[in-house]
Amino acid sequence: MGEVWGLMLWSLVAGTMMSGTGTRGQVEDELKGQLRVGFYRQSCPAAESIVSSVVRDAVLSNSNMAAILLRLHFHDCFIEGCDGSILVENGPVSEKHAFGHQGVGGFEVIEQAKAQLEAACPGTVSCADIVALAARDAVALANGPTYEVPTGRRDGRMSNMSLASDMPDVVDSIEQLKSKFSRRGLSERDLVLLSAAHTIGTTACFFMTERLYNFIPGGGSDPSINPGFLPELKARCPQNGDVNVRIPIDEGSERVFDKQILQNIRRGFAVLQSDAKLNDDPVTQSVMDSYLGFFGPVFGLSFEADFVEAIVKMGQIDVKTDSGGEIRRVCSSFN
Numbered sequence: 001m002g003e004v005w006g007l008m009l010w011s012l013v014a015g016t017m018m019s020g021t022g023t024r025g026q027v028e029d030e031l032k033g034q035l036r037v038g039f040y041r042q043s044c045p046a047a048e049s050i051v052s053s054v055v056r057d058a059v060l061s062n063s064n065m066a067a068i069l070l071r072l073h074f075h076d077c078f079i080e081g082c083d084g085s086i087l088v089e090n091g092p093v094s095e096k097h098a099f100g101h102q103g104v105g106g107f108e109v110i111e112q113a114k115a116q117l118e119a120a121c122p123g124t125v126s127c128a129d130i131v132a133l134a135a136r137d138a139v140a141l142a143n144g145p146t147y148e149v150p151t152g153r154r155d156g157r158m159s160n161m162s163l164a165s166d167m168p169d170v171v172d173s174i175e176q177l178k179s180k181f182s183r184r185g186l187s188e189r190d191l192v193l194l195s196a197a198h199t200i201g202t203t204a205c206f207f208m209t210e211r212l213y214n215f216i217p218g219g220g221s222d223p224s225i226n227p228g229f230l231p232e233l234k235a236r237c238p239q240n241g242d243v244n245v246r247i248p249i250d251e252g253s254e255r256v257f258d259k260q261i262l263q264n265i266r267r268g269f270a271v272l273q274s275d276a277k278l279n280d281d282p283v284t285q286s287v288m289d290s291y292l293g294f295f296g297p298v299f300g301l302s303f304e305a306d307f308v309e310a311i312v313k314m315g316q317i318d319v320k321t322d323s324g325g326e327i328r329r330v331c332s333s334f335n
Helices: 002-018 024-031 047-061 065-078 107-120 127-141 161-166 174-183 188-199 209-213 230-236 260-266 273-280 282-290 303-314
Strands: 202-204 246-248
Touching: 047 065, 047 107, 047 127, 065 107, 065 127, 065 188, 065 303, 107 127, 174 188, 174 273, 188 260, 188 273, 188 282, 188 303, 209 230, 260 273, 260 282, 273 282
Parallel strands: none
Antiparallel strands: 202 246
């Protein structure tokens, strides 16, 4: 569905350009304020290949980088929309320093791509688009689906940690998670699919301590953890141990983008508490089940295609276009 969505979007744009009686100028005016696949086709033809090359080198150097870049896109879009605001370093109040953004990285990869793009096409490609393109390339490099990214975002002019209070948190209840996603125009299915992005990457024991040793209410361990999995988690993240130790989020498949994480969640093998909470709601349960077993493919459901649709949808949250933003020369600072 995601690949079809991208192709349909471009087909609609191309159809508009090839049909009707409007002039080319009128068509260009109609496209202003809209994201579209191939936005830089004329202004910077090498834009997407430059980003892809930088991301490929980064992932080859650090196998966890694919997950890091995918997470960066999510965190950017959830605050102030997909506008590159998380990249800005403007002192202690910078959005990137918010508690909800702990562990977010990949900034140096975006800056490297930006530097090459500025050399090739000065003042043309936004940092916000680089983040979205880098996430797409990261998914593909993890053997996930390939898809088209509508581009044309401008970079935001605001970055403040106070705006990040509504980030989804690993300790949120399922109702809190559903509410936070809904406020960004995302459905329960989007919640499941975007949570499934945890199929690649690792997390720090820091995010496991309370779940393993002081779960509320009552203390002790989270009872939703499969009893056969609990000793393994405790061995990797011992009480009073190094909270910076990293463990795979998708047990047994942390390097490959696939739907195994949904099976792990349903069986009580979720590493993150927020993922486990998807079992606490009949709607999110049914969404997960729709991709498991033999019936999903029969009824036309594809985890990969639906994930693409969800991430493309997320990538259009409150985007800035035209005069609504700027094209930063350096991603870490406003012009």
